[in-house]
Amino acid sequence: MTRICFNYARKEQIKYISHLDMMRLFQRALRRSGLPLAYSEGFSPHPRFNLAAPLPVDVTADDELGEVFFKEEIAPEEFILKLKKQLPEGLEIKRAQAVDKQAPALPSLVSAALYQARLVTVSPQLEVNIEAYRSALERLLDKEEILAPRSSRKGKRKTNVNVRPYINEAYFNGDEHEDQVVLKLLLQTGSRGGVSPVFVLEQLDFELGEKRPSHVNWNLHRVRLYRDCNGSLKPLSEGMCI
Amino acid sequence: MQTQKDILKYLLGQVWKPARYTGNEWNAVKKEHSSVDLRMAFAFPDLYEVGMSNHGLKILYESINRNPGMLMERVFSPATDMEELLRKYNLPLFSLESHKPLKEFDIIGFSLQYELSYTNVLNMLDLADIPLRTEDRKGDHPLIVGGGPCAFNPEPLAPFFDLFVLGEAEECLPAILTGYMDLKRHGYERNEIIARLSTFEGVYVPSLYNPAYSGEEFIGMERKDDRAPEMIRKVTVENLDTAPFPKAPPVPYLQTIHDRAVIELFRGCGRGCRFCQAGYIFKPVRRRSRDKLQQTAKEIIDNTGYEELSLVSLSSTDYPHLEELINNLDSDLSARKVKCSLPSLRLDSYSIKLADKLHQGRKSSLTFAPEAATERLRKVIKKNITEEEIFTSLGDAIDAGWQGFKLYFMIGLPAEHDEDVVEIVNLCRRLREYFKGRAKRKISINVSVATFVPKSHTPFQWEPQLSMDEVNRRQDILRTGFKKLRGVDFSWHDARASFLEAVFARGDRKLAPALEHAWQMGCRFDGWSEYFDFSLWQRAFQKTAVRGEDYAYRRFSYDQCLPWDHLSCGVDKNMLIAEHQKSLAGEKPEGVTHDPDLL
Known part of the structure; x- marks a missing residue:
């Protein structure tokens, strides 16, 4: 074997x-x-x-x-x-x-993931107000509770879970690509609970409200997975031969 | 400037199941368009998940793409969310492989599997920015071709298609396409090219025929061009062992309806059920040899990696020495844990034995189609199984550990009386009691009742469909009956959708404007209950002065000319008449009233 x-x-x-x-x-x-x-x-x-x-x-x-x-x-x-x-x-x-x-099985080792979200517009002439995004993110992170719907294993009971604690880090990074807005998200994931990056971006769009430009999409990329090593995060791929 | 590619990328992020549109599956064939002489798009007028389950697609994909000078790419109906975006951003419908607009292909071939997909055909043409009607198309527009079961009565679609191919096209299609390109190169005009193509075997060019009427009554086709044959005969593959066989079909990323490898044991069906169009249009029965099947099965699994191999045919358990074939397949494939499956089972002990042999794991449920609940009515439709056989085989299945059954019935069959309808409930009650005595566990029974749709080229083609009111009344009998019968799940088909299916199955060219109108008003995916809007259809019929009832409810007489009489599936009309008469011999007249005490 x-x-x-x-x-x-x-x-x-x-x-x-x-x-x-x-x-x-x-x-x-x-x-x-x-x-x-x-x-x-x-x-x-x-x-x-x-x-x-x-x-x-x-x-x-x-x-x-x-x-x-x-x-x-x-x-x-x-x-x-x-x-x-x-x-x-x-x-x-x-x-x-x-x-x-x-x-242990690979999935049980994963505890966090780093994502990179880029705003793409369907037409390059469209301007995106980065400041509006920054302040929306600030408002989102200031919340003590962000509720996400979860259904039980059989899909019968629906409950809400506070996923705010699962957002470890979230910040805009403007220096890499000046013409693009890049949001970095470090999110908890795995068996001990987690949040999907798609949900976080939806919440951010929701915070923007009317300021959310139409004709834009988030382009999501997962940079790497992490495992928990005595309280600190280590890239999972570095420790794959445990 | 934004390129189409960028816009498409953007759109893919907005739609449900974007993998419906991206292509790039394993085994998808990608050829440079400039490297071939002929580019054909295979268009399936339903969602990707449905179309990718169609075996005909896989056969033709192989038949065309194995020619170095030709390419075939696929396109499916975009779901409504994608359609909205395509229209909003003015993006033409594109193929999966190259993402090129359909308009840039030489030929578009539509697979016509069921009548309720016709509005999707028009929608796809429109999204491709191709004129709907053949008379409006110019020299550089693609040739619009139709095939599949519905090509045997394509009259309602006649104005929209340049030609139809009748029958099994896998062997003749490359020749037709080559003929088309040769004529095009010689500089002939579009109409002349299409007229010349009518001399090819199996090709029907509807624009060369004029339906003649005496008053309201259709009296036959008048040919506009001497070259067009009076009778168009279907093409058949003679030897399945040498015919194109899809050994490396594209493996979808999305889970499709039938997401598995397929080998076709035989074509045609020797049973001759009188309601079944497939049984007639795919005559005669032709088998693949066991050696060929075994060899290709292995190749398909090598090429696709599928975990399941389905042994398909119209009645698979009729294949001679099926058990030996299964044993051989098993010894070839068991190391890779590939399991074999049979799509349709007959109600006999042999089938149950085979099902048991094939099945490992939780035996959830088996599906059977008794079609009618009384032996008398089963004789009428030539589904010759006895009540005893039903009980014995289901009993065997229970002993073998199955936990439930799905049973398909039809109502509205010719010579059906209320007793036959009530008997569906009674049969299920008797089965439930029988199961109680035989099994300690709970046996689930799922009953699905469809409405009979008389189809062309069958002995029942002269029969009317039951009126919607009457269908609803008979469904009420069933609903009332099954309400009192616990432990049986009952579902039925929308009578209005079956009505529409009958209208188009027996229709003629006068229906074309109604179809176009219904599409214009927004009809799409009429076979999907969540999209089907009968009120739009009623308005379309009204607006175009078409009475759907005249088509669905009409009883044709034997000497009447039928809209599909010029299209032959190889079965003589006199033989169909004889079968029809045989079916109804000794039947009592209709009109027996419903007796509530029967329940």
């Missing part, structure tokens, strides 16, 4: 699909690759495969992680070579490494 952890990027071409679609995409690519996959037990066996954290629709990413189990010894180089041939344009395997089979 081999457990391989890999690192991948999701580019523009492939960003419009959901987490479940991504899971299916990888599993089908793995089946095509001919690699000796290990399957789960039970009546409907599926490849033992995980992605570290769901990536929302319409979000690109640079530094994502996944893991897969094989029933035989597989060298990471062979894994990369064979899987690469089966992946569509826009999905790039970067590195792979054999990891301890007993280590």
Whole structure:
């Protein structure tokens, strides 16, 4: 048995699909690759495969992680070579490494994610009032409570959860691209609770109210995932061989 | 200046399920447009999830794209949110592979699977900025072609299509396309090109025929051009083993309706159910050899990575030595944990045995279509299963561990009386009691009741559809009956949608203005209950002086000329008459009143 952890990027071409679609995409690519996959037990066996954290629709990413189990010894180089041939344009395997089979499942390690949101306008002539955005963000962060609707596991009961504590950092960064507004979001994610960047941006748009320009979109990008290391955040990809 | 690409990128961020429009799936074929002689778009007038489940698309995609000089790309109906944005930003409808406007293709081929997608056809043409009517198209407009089951009665669509191809196009299409490009290169005018194409086997050019009427009554087609054949005969593939077989179909990112690998065991169906158009238009039965199936099954899984392989046909369990085939497939594919499935099951012990063999895991439910609840009515429609067979096979299924059943019935069948309708409820009651004795667990029963739509080229093509009032009354009988029957879930089809389907299934060219009007007023996705707006259709019929009832409720006589009589599926009309007469022999006249004590 081999457990391989890999690192991948999701580019523009492939960003419009959901987490479940991504899971299916990888599993089908793995089946095509001919690699000796290990399957789960039970009546409907599926490849033992995980992605570290769901990536929302319409979000690109640079530094994502996944893991897969094989029933035989597989060298990471062979894994990369064979899987690469089966992946569509826009999905790039970067590195792979054999990891301890007993280590906790990859998704359970994720505790935060850094996002970068850019404002794009459908027409470049349209001006965006950055100051309005800055003050809207300030108002949003000043709130003690930001309620997000959550439904229970079976979708029957609906409750509201305060997600304000899950917004670790949020700030506009103007110096990189002068003509573009870039918002950085460090958000808690994973099993101990979290908030989706899409929800935070919706709340920000809501704060803007009438000042929200029409014909603009947020272009979201996940820079990296983090794990908790005795209270401080470390990039997940750095510690992938725990 | 913003390029179309930038605008599109922006739009994709605004719509629900953007992957419907992006293409780039595994196995999608991308060819440089300038590197080929002929560019065709396959247009499916429904959502991506529906169209990508269509096996015909995969076959033709292979049939065209395997030619180095040709390319085929796909386009589906944009959902209403995308349509709104395309119109707002004045962006023409584009293909999935190259994102090029449809207008830049040489040929657009529409797949006509069901009548309620016709407004989507017009909508797609309009979004592509192509004139709706063939007479308004100029030399540089793409050739608009239709195919699929509805091409056997395409008259309501006649003014909008340059030509139709009748039957199975996978072998003849490349030749028709080459013929088209040759004529174009020779500099012939559009009308002349289309007229010359009418000499190809299976090609129907509606503009070369004039429907003749005596008063209100259709009396036949007059040919405007001697080259056009009097009778257009469908094309058939002779040998399925050598016909194009989609071994590497595009693998969708989105979950589609049928998201799995497919091998087609045989074409046609030997059962001859009298209501079933597919059974008649796909005659005769032609099988793929077991060797060929086994070999291609492996290739498809190699190429797609699917976790499921569906063994499709109109009646898959009729394939000889199916069990052996399944065993062989299993030994080839079990290492990769690919499971096989059968789409349709007959109510017999052999089918249950096969279903049991194929199924691992939670046995949630099995689907069957008894169609009618009484043996008498099943004989009328030639669905020859006995009540005993129903009980035995469902009993076997329960013993094998299945937890429930989905049962499909129809109402409004010819020679149906209230007893037959009431019997649907009674049969389910008897089944429920039977299950109680046989299984300790709860067995769920889902009953879905559709309304019969008489289709062309079947023995029931002369039969009227039941009136909407009468359908509603019979549905009331069912609703009342099932309300008292606990543990059975009952659902029914909207009588108005079935009515509209019948109007177009039996329609002629006089319907075209009503169709165009309905589309103009906003009708889209008429097969989807959430979009279907019957009041708009009523207004469209009124405005264009068309009485839908005259089409749906009319009983044709044998000597009458039918709007589709010039289009042959290879079955002689006399044979259909004989089948029709056989079906009704010994039937009592209609009009028995409803007896509430029956329930």
